[in-house]
Amino acid sequence: MKWRRTAVAVALVILGVALQTTLFVRLRPFEASPALALLVTLAVSRHLGRVPALLVGFCTGLLLDLLSETALGLWALVLTTVAFATVRLRHRFEDDVTLLIPGVFLLSFIGLALYALLGTIFGAQTLADAQVVRKMLLPAVYNTILAPLVLPPITRLIGPQGGGRPGWDR
Amino acid sequence: MWRPSGVDRSTLAFIGLVVLSLVLVTVDLRASGEGIGGTLRDGVQTAFTPVQEGVGFVTRPVVAFFEGISDLVGIRDENRRLRLQVTDLERQLAETESLQRRVAELEEILAIEPPGELDTVAARVLATGPSDFDAIRLIDKGRSDGITIDMPVIDEGGLVGRVVSVTETSARVRLITDPTMRVAVRVERTGETGILTGRGGGLLQLEMFNTNAALIAGDLLVTADGRFPAGIPVARVTEDAEAEVGFSLITRAAPEAELSRVDYVKVLLFTSDQTGSLEGSEDDPAQPPLETTTTTTTAGTGTEPGSTTSP
Numbered sequence: 001m002k003w004r005r006t007a008v009a010v011a012l013v014i015l016g017v018a019l020q021t022t023l024f025v026r027l028r029p030f031e032a033s034p035a036l037a038l039l040v041t042l043a044v045s046r047h048l049g050r051v052p053a054l055l056v057g058f059c060t061g062l063l064l065d066l067l068s069e070t071a072l073g074l075w076a077l078v079l080t081t082v083a084f085a086t087v088r089l090r091h092r093f094e095d096d097v098t099l100l101i102p103g104v105f106l107l108s109f110i111g112l113a114l115y116a117l118l119g120t121i122f123g124a125q126t127l128a129d130a131q132v133v134r135k136m137l138l139p140a141v142y143n144t145i146l147a148p149l150v151l152p153p154i155t156r157l158i159g160p161q162g163g164g165r166p167g168w169d170r
Numbered sequence: 171m172w173r174p175s176g177v178d179r180s181t182l183a184f185i186g187l188v189v190l191s192l193v194l195v196t197v198d199l200r201a202s203g204e205g206i207g208g209t210l211r212d213g214v215q216t217a218f219t220p221v222q223e224g225v226g227f228v229t230r231p232v233v234a235f236f237e238g239i240s241d242l243v244g245i246r247d248e249n250r251r252l253r254l255q256v257t258d259l260e261r262q263l264a265e266t267e268s269l270q271r272r273v274a275e276l277e278e279i280l281a282i283e284p285p286g287e288l289d290t291v292a293a294r295v296l297a298t299g300p301s302d303f304d305a306i307r308l309i310d311k312g313r314s315d316g317i318t319i320d321m322p323v324i325d326e327g328g329l330v331g332r333v334v335s336v337t338e339t340s341a342r343v344r345l346i347t348d349p350t351m352r353v354a355v356r357v358e359r360t361g362e363t364g365i366l367t368g369r370g371g372g373l374l375q376l377e378m379f380n381t382n383a384a385l386i387a388g389d390l391l392v393t394a395d396g397r398f399p400a401g402i403p404v405a406r407v408t409e410d411a412e413a414e415v416g417f418s419l420i421t422r423a424a425p426e427a428e429l430s431r432v433d434y435v436k437v438l439l440f441t442s443d444q445t446g447s448l449e450g451s452e453d454d455p456a457q458p459p460l461e462t463t464t465t466t467t468t469a470g471t472g473t474e475p476g477s478t479t480s481p
Contacts (some may be wrong), residue, residue, distance in 0.1 A: 026431045029235055031302075037300060065215065072211075073191040131369070
């Protein structure tokens with residue numbers, strides 16, 4: 001059962017990355033696109049065990065790194081952090097669903113800001129980008145808009161939170 | 171397994187993965203994208219390209235639908251503008267034909283060989299970079315079509331970018347808007363040269379070598395960079411600029427290529443050694459000897475993808 005959930009999570013992540021890189025080639029309202037892979041990582045991390053959630057975040061990031069020209073490990077670090085923050089905050093999201101949407105915005109924004117900062121440290125000149133604030137803000141806004149469309153189906157596919165076995169879920 | 175008291179397993183896993191990520195970054199940066207990182211990138215891109223093609227095929231109608239809606243807005247103005255443009259272009263065409271006849275006559279008199287033509291490969295844009303920070307496009311042609319690293323890529327407007335990595339069936343193109351991209355350009359009106367630098371999107375930054383050369387909004391900037399054939403339109407100056415004494419002359423320019431909606435492109439089968447002595451890296455574009463470039467090109471994508479043609 002756990003493996004089925006993890007397999008579904010991996011399939012969702014691959015679909016998210018594929019959509020992220022193909023759907024928004026031309027469809028870019030205000031010259032920006034949602035950070036779909038980040039949103040799927042966040043959605044999946046709400047339901048998997050803690051360690052599997054981190055591993056899925058890391059592997060999703062690694063896939064993004066391998067599909068981009070930035071240093072290998074940058075996205076891996078960012079999405080592992082997003083997964084870790086989601087895992088830490090998910091009980092609050094369950095207690096108060098109204099926190100979920102602002103939570104998506106905040107985690108998306110923080111993830112992209114972390115990427116921009118790390119990119120600059122490791123030579124990608126992301127903070128030299130004249131539109132850096134827009135590139136962090138708009139995807140976070142788009143993720144917030146897409147969250148009601150993306151989170152419920154993923155919840156239905158993976159099931160409610162709490163699936164990790166005791167050792168993995170602490 | 172030992173673990174510090176009070177630290178749970180997921181925190182330890184998080185710390186471990188962060189350290190692993192940092193090790194990967196360090197190793198990859200030290201290898202400059204080659205080595206295991208480069209091999210992995212090629213392998214994953216090759217494996218993932220069919221997935222991207224499939225998803226792109228399925229989502230294309232959805233994208234076309236939304237594009238159609240957005241195109242409806244302002245279509246009348248666009249129509250009027252295009253009519254004016256057609257009239258203007260017809261006039262320019264007549265002038266160009268006359269000029270071409272004169273050039274041919276003069277070349278004959280001076281016994282000059284006409285410039286050679288470049289082969290091109292038309293390609294379709296399959297995918298974009300994984301985030302808005304990555305000014306990258308994936309195209310559906312690769313090494314098997316003769317594409318190699320550093321080749322220039324154009325669309326019907328002008329320079330789109332250059333190839334930065336290639337697999338057998340696909341290639342990644344870095345757009346000219348990327349902050350790490352610098353292209354040496356020449357102002358077509360005055361012949362003065364300068365450097366265009368990407369700013370992540372939107373307008374590019376133009377810095378002139380000769381600070382006394384005034385720029386007028388609308389000035390066309392063409393390639394004057396050893397890595398690209400000379401004369402490809404790159405951008406158009408958007409603001410008049412005149413340097414104050416002792417200061418550099420910097421202004422903004424809008425890319426001629428339709429970078430935000432690029433769909434089909436042409437890869438020019440051109441390597442920098444075709445220009446002779448020119449060389450340069452991204453941080454140090456070759457600037458001076460424009461005269462050594464013996465190739466001309468005409469931007470345009472009138473061919474079907476997959477064909478190899480001469481523009």
